[in-house]
């Protein structure tokens with residue numbers, strides 16, 4: 001708790017271009033929950049270097065992502081929006097937690113297996129212990145709730161296991177966090193292959209809607225979305241392409257799948273795809289203009305970066321010092 005509020009932590013990687021999946025599966029929920037919790041939203045740049053990055057590009061993307069958090073509707077005066085690399089406590093706690101995590105547990109992580117297969121020439125130790133750093137992110141702020149998409153649930157489970165193990169040895173040090181997954185939109189699929197999640201690293205750009213795509217591109221990508229030959233807008237497992245489009249439309253409009261089925265009863269896929277594209281454009285358009293405005297205001301963004309890093313550091317250190325004492329590190333004299 002901070003004051004009378006529970007704590008929320010979440011983060012995104014500044015790797016690749018953010019997709020509609022990132023927005024609908026995570027960022028949108030962050031905004032919906034922001035008033036209820038004391039929130040920490042990190043640009044997790046330490047995680048990003050588990051895959052080789054161009055330094056200038058990483059810096060540029062990290063700043064854009066931080067700006068996008070604000071453009072999407074998170075108030076940086078109320079929410080702590082900061083770079084993970086500006087708070088050294090993340091890496092320090094991750095080291096300690098590494099010593100409380102079993103290789104057997106890490107071997108089971110599906111994201112590690114996927115990424116290792118994709119980057120066979122660079123299977124580094126950071127990629128392997130990635131979930132431990134994520135646990136450190138969350139536990140450092142004693143987070144109660146962590147809004148994520150479905151693909152991160154396994155990492156939340158390991159975080160809870162590590163925290164519980166630590167607490168069993170040292171007493172109640174960490175809050176045990178709960179994942180928050182939205183009812184719709186928790187797993188947005190590729191528009192070109194609805195059996196695969198929409199991903200920043202998809203080689204086929206038509207599979208993903210990027211948050212910075214212009215309206216024409218968005219509409220074009222939806223028009224090309226893979227569907228089926230049923231010719232019926234129905235929310236069913238047998239029509240994964242249409243189901244995914246209904247999910248997207250529902251999160252953008254607040255409608256339920258049943259309402260959408262009714263709305264498009266007797267209409268063709270062409271009409272439906274266009275409506276989904278337009279709904280997405282109307283959600284993203286205000287974010288684009290706010291993003292453009294904010295990007296021009298360098299001094300403002302700089303001041304947010306500084307102020308929020310200090311705030312994050314204050315809370316991070318509170319937990320870190322407690323943990324260091326518990327495990328037996330000597331007291332700091334200075």
Ligand code: TYM
Pocket residue numbers: 009010011012013014021022023024025026027044047133134137138146147148149150151152185186187188189197198199
């Ligand atoms: P990342 O950067 O891959 O994704 C950011 C968030 O977007 C969600 N997401 C999706 N949701 C629905 N449909 C999709 N197709 C889709 N693709 C991505 C992810 O679930 C995530 O919530 N390891 C994390 C970042 C992280 C983090 C943390 C998150 C680091 N430390 C602590 C929460 C708490 C990651 O790589 O997310």
